[in-house]
Every structure is written in C-alpha cells, then in structure tokens.
Amino acid sequence: DVKVTQSSRYLVKRTGEKVFLECVQDMDHENMFWYRQDPGLGLRLIYFSYDVKMKEKGDIPEGYSVSREKKERFSLILESASTNQTSMYLCASSSYRSEQYFGPGTRLTVT
Amino acid sequence: GENVEQHPSTLSVQEGDSAVIKCTYSDSASNYFPWYKQELGKGPQLIIDIRSNVGEKKDQRIAVTLNKTAKHFSLHITETQPEDSAVYFCAASKAAGNKLTFGGGTRVLVKP
Numbered sequence: 071d072v073k074v075t076q077s078s079r080y081l082v083k084r085t086g087e088k089v090f091l092e093c094v095q096d097m098d099h100e101n102m103f104w105y106r107q108d109p110g111l112g113l114r115l116i117y118f119s120y121d122v123k124m125k126e127k128g129d130i131p132e133g134y135s136v137s138r139e140k141k142e143r144f145s146l147i148l149e150s151a152s153t154n155q156t157s158m159y160l161c162a163s164s165s166y167r168s169e170q171y172f173g174p175g176t177r178l179t180v181t
Numbered sequence: 182g183e184n185v186e187q188h189p190s191t192l193s194v195q196e197g198d199s200a201v202i203k204c205t206y207s208d209s210a211s212n213y214f215p216w217y218k219q220e221l222g223k224g225p226q227l228i229i230d231i232r233s234n235v236g237e238k239k240d241q242r243i244a245v246t247l248n249k250t251a252k253h254f255s256l257h258i259t260e261t262q263p264e265d266s267a268v269y270f271c272a273a274s275k276a277a278g279n280k281l282t283f284g285g286g287t288r289v290l291v292k293p
Contacts, residue, residue: 074224101278110190112270112283113225128280129182160224164278169215172224
C-alpha cells in the first residue's frame with residue numbers, strides 16, 4: 071500500500087514563527103504536492119515538485135516555500151507564520167500518469 | 182488557469198436513495214477528472230476517475246459521467262449507505278499524475 075506520512079497531525083504556532091511541515095512517501099513517486107484545505111474552498115495547490123530539487127508554484131504560493139532534497143521527502147516552509155495561514159495542510163504524491171495519494175493532513179493553528 | 186465549481190455544497194439523502202454531485206470546469210485542455218472521498222480525520226482518497234476519451238465509468242454503486250462539450254462531469258452514488266457519509270471532491274487536470282484543481286467539496290449525509 072502507498073503510504074504518505076506527515077510529520078504532525080496537529081500543530082500550534084505563534085505569529086512570526088518559522089514553521090516546517092514535512093511529508094514523506096514510500097512509493098518512489100516522482101511527483102509531490104502541497105495543498106491547503108479550507109471550508110468551502112476545497113483544496114488549493116500551494117507548491118508542487120515533479121523531481122528532486124525541482125519546484126513549481128501552485129495557485130497560492132505567497133507566504134510559503136518548499137524544499138525537495140530527496141525524492142521521498144517534500145517540505146513546506148512558512149517563513150513567518152501569520153493567522154491567515156491557519157488551515158489544514160495536505161501532502162500528496164503520484165507517479166507519472168497515476169492518481170494522487172494523500173497523507174492524513176496537518177491541522178495548523180497560528181495564534 | 183483551470184477553475185472547477187461543484188454543487189451542491191451539502192446533500193442529505195435517505196439511506197437507499199441516490200446521490201448526485203455535479204461539477205463544471207473551465208479549461209478545455211483538461212483530460213483527467215478524479216473524484217475523492219474524505220472521511221473525518223483522514224486525507225482524501227480516490228474513489229473513481231474518468232479520462233476524456235470515456236463518457237461514463239461505473240464501479241459497483243458509483244458512476245461518473247463526463248460531457249466534454251459542456252465541460253461538466255457528475256458523480257452518481259446509488260443505494261446510498263451510512264458509510265457513504267463523507268465530503269466528496271471533484272477535480273480536473275491535464276493528465277493523471279499532474280497537479281489537480283479541486284472543486285469546493287460536497288458534504289454528503291446519509292440518514293438511516
């Protein structure tokens with residue numbers, strides 16, 4: 071079974087903190103994605119990566135950055151957390167021409 | 182870019198009845214349309230998908246239809262059961278494996 075794991079299920083951070091969200095997949099997938107999920111807005115793409123050390127902006131990249139140093143790991147970084155970044159963050163991975171598999175999500179609260 | 186709209190946002194059905202969720206998309210270059218189910222506390226999970234060279238696809242109680250001309254696709258769940266209660270998302274992409282654009286989601290409640 072494909073497994074996508076995320077480092078934390080729940081996270082509480084203060085405004086201005088630097089926040090790291092980690093995602094690891096165990097299926098040797100080339101593609102990895104970060105989405106945020108907000109009620110009524112569905113899932114919105116923040117960043118994605120089709121290969122190691124490669125990254126592309128999604129629809130809402132402002133305030134975020136990413137890192138992909140190894141094929142199995144894709145990190146989302148909030149350089150200076152703000153309250154409007156309180157959300158559910160979902161990581162996904164896929165192989166070429168296959169479905170995306172999602173992790174369980176990290177619920178981040180910024181106070 | 183692509184824009185996907187999903188209706189209704191909530192849907193309440195009696196157990197055994199059918200449920201239908203509709204989505205429209207804007208980019209005629211989209212060719213892959215997956216549907217995801219998200220249960221409480223879990224990440225979304227693919228339940229069915231359809232590619233643009235197919236008009237309809239079925240998997241037991243679930244079916245998806247696609248009208249490329251009108252740019253809309255629908256999910257049909259027949260003989261609903263309480264375990265069908267969840268949030269459902271439609272999405273569109275140029276190809277499987279590529280980035281997805283999601284609809285806003287439909288919360289389905291199946292009443293026993």
